[in-house]
């Protein structure tokens with residue numbers, strides 16, 4: 001008889017989620033814990049399901065049997081530490097389940113700017129009836145920096161709204177919803193053409209501070225910058241300068257260098273900024289999709305099949 005797989009999950013799961021995992025492996029033992037009290041469970045753990053932003057180094061150091069870490073998020077920024085990189089533990093993530101909520105979030109920000117909601121909501125709070133110029137996103141140009149599964153969902157919706165779609169990507173694939181594809185080294189050329197720039201790249205050594213004042217200066221003065229990727233993809237001080245000095249028109253920001261965003265950040269009070277608290281991917285369906293992916297991968301793991309969403313621990317995606 002094979003040993004029972006011990007699975008530690010650093011998130012609450014509903015009965016239906018436990019059932020999904022039990023359907024994949026009726027014999028497994030599932031332990032739900034918080035980061036701060038999971039340590040005693042790690043001595044026997046074979047599998048750890050966690051989030052990319054949690055610092056699990058101490059848990060891993062106490063887990064001699066650990067074989068697989070699964071991120072319930074797409075981002076794995078805290079999970080690629082040197083000890084894990086050099087170990088045989090495999091890392092998978094939840095890439096592929098974010099397209100619907102994140103692209104809807106991106107368009108809620110773009111349409112809000114275009115129709116002036118960033119201003120009208122502030123006016124409403126003060127009972128002010130005042131018309132301000134509004135615009136359309138129809139026939140505007142969107143540049144999607146990073147065309148993975150989230151970028152593709154954004155591209156598809158942008159086409160549906162009559163936009164011209166530009167995107168940058170390492171491999172030059174043929175894409176039905178993209179009008180022009182750029183290589184990463186052609187980023188500046190793409191930025192210069194866009195009315196909306198949407199960042200959808202993973203955070204890696206190569207994408208850290210990809211946006212500095214130089215990139216904002218290349219963008220049109222009338223352009224909006226939307227970040228649903230990671231805060232550190234942008235030099236936040238440069239972004240503040242660009243917004244204060246009118247180098248770009250506005251920014252929709254779901255992610256920040258340090259989260260939660262400090263109360264003292266000048267971004268809070270800018271009328272040309274929309275801030276959301278890193279919730280672009282969240283919806284009532286998130287955990288159902290994430291656990292389904294985890295359960296499918298559990299089947300692959302048990303059967304020794306190729307794992308879905310295997311992360312290159314050195315590249316970070």
Ligand code: OXD
Pocket residue numbers: 052072073074075076098280281282
């Ligand atoms: C993720 C996110 O990485 O929502 O999953 O940011």
